Amino acid sequence: MDENKWEDFRVEIKRKIEALEIKKITDEASLNKAWHKLYIAIKHLADKHIKWLKIYNNYFRVKTKKASELYQGLVKINKLIRNLKELKSHPPFSYEEVTKRFNKKIGSLTTKLGLENIKIKEQDFWNKNFKQLVESMIELKKSIHVTTQIENNSEIREEISLAVERRQNNFQTNTKRIIDSILKRKRNRVTFDNIIKVDEVITDGKGIKEEVVMHFKNWTKYNPTNKEYWKLWEKEYDPVLQRL
Structure with missing residues (x-):
């Protein structure tokens, strides 16, 4: 807090205390009353002028x-x-x-x-x-x-029980997961920021997914042999000519 704000705080505190008009303190009751007024005045102005930081608790290990x-x-x-x-x-x-x-x-x-x-x-x-x-x-x-x-x-006991039960089920129904766990194998995710084609650059997430799906669909499609070129290459595969 800079000097100007401290000065504003000091001036307002002084004015507020003077406005309280605290009378002569003669007994414990009047002392408590005067102290309460001062406490409220100072706290109110401190909250107004002095910066404060609120700390939020991190409720770690809290499940349910x-x-x-x-x-x-x-x-x-x-x-x-x-x-x-x-x-x-x-x-x-x-x-x-x-x-x-x-x-x-x-x-x-x-x-x-x-x-x-x-x-x-x-x-x-x-x-x-x-x-x-x-x-x-x-x-x-x-x-x-x-x-x-x-x-x-x-909650911890319940999590342990679920983990044990899941592992037992994997032994019977999902051996692949058991093997992956033992070998510590993980499936790495491939990320494409963009796809560059001859006539365009795809940067949209949805468009990238569609293009990837289309690529692998076409890449693995049926690809029959073009027999028109066989005459040009037939002699290269002739066993007799290969021995010469």
Whole structure:
């Protein structure tokens, strides 16, 4: 980000903070309220002025739809746990609103994955209950992780079984494939970018295919001997003359 954009960011931050009109902080509640306002203002302007990069996870080794959903569920529950831990250092303005938001996300997640739902209460965010709340979320994460591993292992076993069955069938019905596999023979694909003829150059894919088909159809067609030339070449094939 260049200097001009940093300057714009600084000016807008200053103007926004002045517009908040944060009054004198006298207790913990007023401190939390002031901090929440500052946090929202800075985050909003940072998203507006500072470039950020979104990284998309590569869900490798995920085969089935259920396994994909479970893996995405792991990503979401990890994010929820992070957000939950952030509340410890940055308390929200309204615990009621946070409780509704967390319950909605957890309910959607557990319903989609077919797991037992966890219902969060507002008092769970209090200091004496907060640790237990985090532990319950971690247990939910472990449950999703175990289910994901079971699904992935099941998919791997199924693939192995299919491969073994296919190999057994090939021994009985497709020995050519078995021999090709043993000898590591592969059929290489021939690619034609164009075909040059006397009067034209064919570059269209469909036209190239048609021309190749026509070529091999004519190349292997019946080609009878032209007997009109036999008289000219007959003496060359005469055994008696060959001995002389």
